[in-house]
Each structure stands twice: as structure tokens, then as C-alpha cells.
Amino acid sequence: MEYSGKIQSMNSTRLLEAHQVSHWFDDQEALSNVSLTLHQGEILTLIGPNGAGKSTLLKLLLGLMTPTKGHIWRKPGLNVGFMPQKIQIDDSLPLSVQRFLSLARPRHSERKKFITKLEQVADELGLNQLLTRPVQKISGGEMQRVLLARALLKSPDLLVLDEPVQGVDLQGQTQLYEYINAVRQRHQCGILMVSHDLHIVMKDTHQVLCLNRHICCQGHPQAISATDAFKTLFGDGFEQLAVYEHHHSDACDHIHPTRNEPSA
């Protein structure tokens, strides 16, 4: 009884669900029989090697493509904030960071309210120094924060982050994860994150899904960043990171290289 009650309450907060989704490109099967559920306030990390179909799954989940087989359900009226992997802005387009962010303003929202929100988000993410700079002239790490800010300006129910820590060092990753976690707790939004790092994930992740055209394995990360072994390896200040241990069935034949120890 108690169990079914729990299922009921979980169902009411579902944001996103994929049900036995498969997708083909021409004759190639890119994804096979993938199912997942994401609830409000939950973090799902999608990991997998290059070419594992992570981007395809993301596009399907976001409704940018329709799956060949299976079904994808999104909560009606779901407000998605999306942080793309990278964004190439041609030099010919004169655009300040401020203007880039303000382009996220929805058509019918009040300008004044939006500006207040923009200032608040910029403040939280430490973007104030960047606002007047041309958007092409900021660094990769700064761009990641700008893109995150833009996703947050939508006040999303679901935050989708495509490789948010790509090219960011461990210190920066920790900061970004800290911020993402704070956002989740404040707004109670769900977070779907894609990462190509097969071992280090965000500590507060509720589910880790390892994808290699099909779901290889899934589970929880181990919060070993607090253990002594981790601290000796990486030092202090990485409380937001965790290690994910893979438990693969025989059907999954891809190899996971073990992470090299950083040279001292």
C-alpha cells in the first residue's frame, strides 16, 4: 500500500519520460530501446563514450526530433531551459553579453521584470563584469556561465545541460556543480545533464545512466570525493564531485579506460 502511494506521488511530479525509444539514421540504429523517467527536483546524468547516441537521445527528449519507435512524454507546458554544448557566434554579428542574455526574453513577458531577473542571475553567476563585452570576446569558461545564465532566465521546470563542464577544470566543475545544485534546490526543477566523462559525475546526481546505443547500466554515484583516497588524489575542495562505478552486463562490450592519475 505504502509503495503504490509512493508511486502515485512520484507520478504527479514526473517531468519527462521516455518509453522504449529507438531511433535509426538511414539503416543505422543509433538508439535501441531506451527508457527513462525524470522527476521534479531530480538530477539525471547521462554518460557514455563518443558516438553513444547521447546527443540523439537529448534531441529526442527535447522534441527536436521524433523517435523512429517508442514514445516520449513531456509534462504539458513543460518549461525547458537548455544549455547547448557550445555555441559558435560569427564575428560579423555585433552582440554584447547583455544583449545575448536579453534575447532569451519570452515574447509576452514584461520587459522590466525580465531585466530585474537578468540582473539577479548575472549577479549570482558573477557575470557583471562581462555584460558589456562582445560575446565573441569572452573565454570558454565564461561562455559556459553565460549559457547557463541564459537557460536560467527562462525560470525552467527542467534544466537541460549538454556537457556543461566540457573544457572546465575540476575547480571550475565544482563551482558550476555547486551552483547547479543551488538552483535545483531553490527552484525545485529537474536537471538532465549530459557528460562524456565516464567516471566523474556530480555528487548529488540521483541517477546515472550509461548509454552506448542502449542503456548499459544505471545506478547512483558513490560519494567518495569525501574519502581520504580521493582527497589524496585530487586535494580538497571537490565536494561536488563523485565517482560512478560501472556494472555492465555481458551485452555491453565497450571499454572504459580508467582515469589517469594526474601527474603531480
Added chain:
Amino acid sequence: MTLETLIHLPDFLLYAFAGGLLLAMISAPLGVFVVWQKQSYFGAALAHSALLGVSLGLWWQMDLTLAVIAVSILAALSIDWLTRHTRLPTDTLLGIFAHASLAFALIFISLKQPAQLDIMAYLFGDILSLQKAELVGIVLLGVWVTAFFWRHWSDMLNLTLNADLAQIEGVHTRQLQRHYLLLLAILIGLAIKVVGVLLITSLLIMPAASARRFARSPEGMLIGAIIMGGLSVLGGLLGSFLWDLPTGPAIVATATGFFLFSLFKRAR
């Protein structure tokens, strides 16, 4: 040219000034997006296919401007389709498209051997032969383009920045891009009369490119492109009256002058 002639401007001159200036203004918003989306080859391919429109219009003995617009629209849609359904890079497809339509256009024209067709007028433009009906067409296109960008300026910017992001934020990206290409095709069809097939791309991209150095915002660049496009048309017409230069090339030469001048301005 005396003051007398300026006051009693003959109709054909009035049409030339009005049509040319309007086209320059309409080209500005479409042109800045051609630059931002790196579509200048697309403009060139469309312009070449416009010549195919001329030849087919002759073949079927229909209104040439209408034929050109129809073929441009068809060309824009086919290129859009081809880029999504073949594995070839876009610039290759555009090159094939441009030269194929040029070849077929010349074949059709030679087969028909029209007595009084001045092919040069379509290659380099003949603004002084602009008709009232065409001027009305240009005004209507101007209204359409203004309405389109009034509503979709931010959407188009978002689409240009990142199509996935724009779509997730609720922009109907494919539909919007097609609408934009449709306007571009019609503009090219109408502008053939003014600057001709070979020079139309420059009317689109030169004022926009010159304005880049002076602009700090997308809107600033648009205003700059409008001003420089308008001045290029005026300068070209003036040069054409004063020194009897061919009008289309004179317009492009003036636009080139602005571009060279802009190079001396430090980039912002």
C-alpha cells in the same frame, strides 16, 4: 542636369529613385542576416537561378518579373531541401545550382533567339526601365519585409545564434527560415531590374559588411546597412547621370567605396 529637370522629374527617373532607394532599404534587414548566417553564396545561387527565370519566362511568353520570382522561390525551396537531404556540403550544392541554372538559362535563351531581348539588362540591371507595376511590387514587398522583421527580429537572431536553442525556446525555426528565404527570393526577383543578376548579391552584403565596423548592436548594423545601401543607390544614380555610367555597376561601385572607407575604421 538643371534645377528645372529636378523639379519636373520625368516619371521614369522618379521610379528609378524611389524603386532603387526602397530596394536598398529592403535589402538591409535581409542582407545583414545573409552576412550573419554566411549565406552570400546562397544569394549568388538564387541570382543565377533568376536568369533561368528570365529564360523560362521568354519560353512561355509570360511576365518576366513574375517568372523570375517564381523560379527564385522554387530555387530557394529546392536548395533548402537539398541541403537537408544530401550529404554534400552546402557550398558545393550552391555552386552546382548556380552554374546549372546559368547554363540552362543560356541554352533556353539561345534556342528562343528573341529579337529584342537585351540580356545585358538582366545581367547588370536597367533601373531606368523600372515600371509602375514593379514599383508597386517593391512597395508591397517592403511592407511584407517590415512586418516580418517587426514580429520576428529577435526570433531570427536567436535562430542565427543557435537553431536548437531557438527551437527549444519556442521559435518555429524551420518555418521561420523558409519565410526568410522566401522574402530573399522575391527580393532577388524584383532587384534583378535594378542591379542585375551578377550584382544583386553585392546590394545585399556590401552595405551590411560596411556597417559591421560601425555597429555595436545588431540593430545598429541594420541602420548602418540601410543608410549605406541608400547612399549607394543615390551615388550610383548620380554617377550614371553625370558621367553616363551604367547604373547597376555604378551602384555597386559606390557600395564598394563605402566598404573600402569602412576598412579604415577601427573594428569595435
